[in-house]
Amino acid sequence: MPVIKVNNREVHIQELNKGAAETVLLIHGMFSNLSVYYFNIAPILAKHFHVVMYDLKSHGMSERTLHGYDLNSMTDDLHALMQVLNLETAHLAGYSFGGLIALKMTLRFPDKIKKLIVIEAPDPKDEKARGIIDDYSREFLEHYVENFTDTTKVKMGKRQMERNHRMYEYLFYQTSIKTDMAAEKDFLNDPQILLINTDTLLLYGMDSNCLETGKWLNEKIKSSELLLVPGNHNIPIQEPALIGDMMNMFFMN
């Protein structure tokens, strides 16, 4: 299992087609992990690109970390990962909260990012979309996994529920994730977003409750195109082949 050290912390990464000339970096969403790309989307992209997936801190198989869930820290992590992997530039894509990290990365390091894809990024003002509520409970977890995670089609068994319960308890009660995320609530009003001139593809589900955010970003980012995909917030799980093909086409042209 490829686990590498980035800024002295263990980060789980997966790479495909290492020899390719150009790299695509993929960022997953909150409370998820790199498997959202691993089975379908990454292999499609790997036909033409070197693909790098990584687990965000405390997610998947990356090391647990108490602090640094704000977008500055998350993009510092990604920048450091690019340095460790010797990536001067890369195409970048992020899903859900990962889409916000991808946007922030493009704002902070525009020379590093060739093209940008934002999939279903939510407006962090919306608490529900941020996945943050004031009181975590087992009932909340059961509701959350039913409605918002990439495991919606699988009924969770006892061992899985326990594993997830432990992860949520850790993230909610021991780390700074709640306060860090709350501090980002005005991120989309950052006037710098108007200045993005990186070619940007916005992918949103036709029935997604985040679609308004996609339309709003499309208005703000001049060099952006908004494409709709059948489905809701879970489009990478619902339409992986379609999403993979759309991403491939955008990065190749």
Next chain:
Amino acid sequence: MDTVASTTKMNRDEIFELMKKFITEVIGEEFVEEMDITPESSFTKDLEMDSIEIVSFSEKIKAHFGNQIDFTGWLSSMDLDQLINLNLGMIINYIHECR
């Protein structure tokens, strides 16, 4: 660390034993002891493996068999329902046919 296996062709029983070893390494012996793992066991329903555990399992297969099989390519041809219903026997057959 797993190494790329020799070219000796494994039979289905040997592949099954190897798969059980990988599953045990991924989810831990204490959980495997409570399970009756058979070729009919499905990954998500019976073995209760989540997606990141199936990633670990896939990586073990890739590390063991190397270029002899395109396991990720094979998985990527499946839709979500097929992945959810994937059972051990299907993987054993796939590996057996590739080698």
